[in-house]
Amino acid sequence: MPLQVCLGDINVCKIVEKTNKAFPNISEWWCVDWKENMNSAMDESGMMKSVLITGANGGLGKECARQLALQNGIEKIYLGCRSEDKAIGAKKDLEASTGKNIFDIFLIDVSDLSSVHRAIESLKNPIDALVMNAGGWGGENPLALTDDGVTNVFAVNVLGHALLAEELLKRGMLTKVGLYVSSEAARGIPGMDERPELTTSSIDEFVSIADGTFFTERSDSTKPYAPVKYTGAMWLSSLARQYPSVRLITMSPGGTAGTEVTSSSSLIKTYIFKAVMSVMCLMGKMHRLETGAKRFVDGLLDESYQSGVFYASVEGITGPVGDQTEIFSDLGDETYQDNARAAIRQFLS
Numbered sequence: 001m002p003l004q005v006c007l008g009d010i011n012v013c014k015i016v017e018k019t020n021k022a023f024p025n026i027s028e029w030w031c032v033d034w035k036e037n038m039n040s041a042m043d044e045s046g047m048m049k050s051v052l053i054t055g056a057n058g059g060l061g062k063e064c065a066r067q068l069a070l071q072n073g074i075e076k077i078y079l080g081c082r083s084e085d086k087a088i089g090a091k092k093d094l095e096a097s098t099g100k101n102i103f104d105i106f107l108i109d110v111s112d113l114s115s116v117h118r119a120i121e122s123l124k125n126p127i128d129a130l131v132m133n134a135g136g137w138g139g140e141n142p143l144a145l146t147d148d149g150v151t152n153v154f155a156v157n158v159l160g161h162a163l164l165a166e167e168l169l170k171r172g173m174l175t176k177v178g179l180y181v182s183s184e185a186a187r188g189i190p191g192m193d194e195r196p197e198l199t200t201s202s203i204d205e206f207v208s209i210a211d212g213t214f215f216t217e218r219s220d221s222t223k224p225y226a227p228v229k230y231t232g233a234m235w236l237s238s239l240a241r242q243y244p245s246v247r248l249i250t251m252s253p254g255g256t257a258g259t260e261v262t263s264s265s266s267l268i269k270t271y272i273f274k275a276v277m278s279v280m281c282l283m284g285k286m287h288r289l290e291t292g293a294k295r296f297v298d299g300l301l302d303e304s305y306q307s308g309v310f311y312a313s314v315e316g317i318t319g320p321v322g323d324q325t326e327i328f329s330d331l332g333d334e335t336y337q338d339n340a341r342a343a344i345r346q347f348l349s
Contacts, residue, residue: 048128048176048300049073054080054110054161055134057090060181060253063293064131065090069098071301078106078127080119080134110134110160113148113348120167128176129300130168132161135181135229142224143212150347151212153224158232159210162344165236169243178248179299180236184255184312185226187328192317195328196227201336206231206343233310233324233331234340240308241334250310251299253292255285255317287318295321 051068055061056079065077079094081087087105094103108119110132138153146155161180168174188195198205208214209227217223233250240248299305310331314322325332 047073050076050078050125050127051129051131051300052078052080052106052123052127053131053133054108054164057081057083057086059258060256060289060293060296061131061133062090062094063289064133064296065103066094066097067290067293067297068300069094069100069102071297074102076102076104078104078123080106080108080110082107082109082115108160108164110164111146111152111155113160113163116160116163120164120171120173123168123173126173126175127168128174130165130174130178131296131300132165132178132180133296134161137222137225143215145212148347150210151224151228154210154212154228154231157225157228158235159344159347161232162235163348165239165248166348169239169246174246176246177300178236178246179296180232180248180250181253181296182229182233182250182310182312183225183252184317186230186233186252186310187312187324187331188226189317193226196230198227198330201330201333201339203339203342203346206234206340207346210343210347230331231340231344234337235344237308237310237331238334238337238341241337244307247303247305247307249299249305249307251295251305251321252310252312253295254287254313254319254321256289256292257286258289285318291318 048071051065051074053061053065053068056065061080065079068074068077077094079087079090081090084105084107087107091103091105095101106119106123107115109115135157136153138151138156142153143151145151148155148159150159165174165178165180169178185193186196205214209224209231212224214227215224236248236250295311299311305311310324311321312324314320330336
C-alpha cells in the first residue's frame with residue numbers, strides 16, 4: 001500500500017504513489033555515497049575566486065558553499081542569508097567542516113526588493129559567480145501579495161533574484177557565471193507535477209503568474225511553484241542573450257532529500273515532507289543533498305554547460321542532466337523568454 005501523508009492544503013501524501021506510476025524503472029536508481037573529485041573542475045577553476053550564494057544558511061545553498069570551498073582557487077564565498085543568527089551558525093559550521101576561513105556573511109532577503117537594493121549597495125567588489133538558490137513554496141500564504149505587488153512564492157523564487165542579477169550585470173559586478181536554481185517541475189513531471197499550461201505566453205500572462213491572478217485553484221500551496229520556476233528559467237534565458245560575456249544557466253538540483261524548500265512553511269509540514277523525501281531516497285527515487293548541490297558546482301565550473309540553457313534531469317527527477325528544451329520546446333522560444341523578462345521588469349521599475 002503506498003505511503004499516504006495528507007496535511008491540509010498540501011497533498012504530500014501521494015508523492016510516493018505518483019512517483020511509482022511515473023517512473024516504472026525507478027528501482028534501477030540508487031542513492032549512493034558521493035565522493036568529491038577535487039580534480040574534476042575545469043582548468044579555469046583557479047580563475048573563479050569569489051561566489052555569492054543566496055539561501056546559504058542550510059540545505060543546498062550551504063552544501064554548495066561547502067563543496068566550492070574545497071575547490072582550488074576559491075578565495076571568497078558570500079553566504080547570502082536573511083537571518084544574521086542563522087548566517088553566523090552556517091559560517092561556523094562551514095569553517096569547521098572545510099578548514100577554510102573564506103566565508104563572509106551577506107545579509108539579503110530576496111523576497112523583499114528593498115533588502116535586495118541594500119544588499120547590492122553593500123557589495124563593494126565584483127563577484128565571479130552568483131548562485132540564485134533561495135526559494136521554496138512561499139510559506140503559509142504563497143499567493144498573498146508582497147509590498148512589491150507579487151505573490152510571496154514569486155518574490156522569493158524570482159523577483160528578488162531578477163533584481164540582484166540584473167543590477168550586478170548592469171554594474172559590471174558579476175563577471176563570469178550566474179546560475180539560477182529551478183526544478184523539473186518547470187517542464188512538468190509526469191505523474192507528479194503538471195507541466196505549466198500557458199495560453200499565450202504573453203507579457204500579460206506572465207504578469208498574472210507574478211501577481212497570482214493566473215491561479216484559480218488556491219487550495220494547494222504547491223501548485224504555483226511550477227509556473228513560477230518556469231518563469232524564472234525563461235527570464236534567465238532572455239537575460240543571457242543580453243549579456244553574452246557572462247555565462248548564465250538554469251540548473252535544477254533534481255529530486256533531492258534534505259533541501260530547505262519547506263523552510264518557511266509550518267513545522268509539521270516541513271517535518272513530514274522531509275520524512276517522505278528521506279523514504280523516497282532510500283527507495284532509490286531521489287538522491288542525496290550532496291548530489292543535488294554538486295549539479296550547481298558543476299554548472300559553475302564546467303564551461304560545457306552553455307549560457308541560456310535550462311539543465312535538469314533528462315528523465316524523471318534524478319540521473320544525468322540535459323537541455324530541457326528537448327522535453328518542453330516552449331523553454332527555447334525566445335519570444336516567450338523575452339515576454340517573461342518584460343513581465344518581471346514591470347515589477348522592478
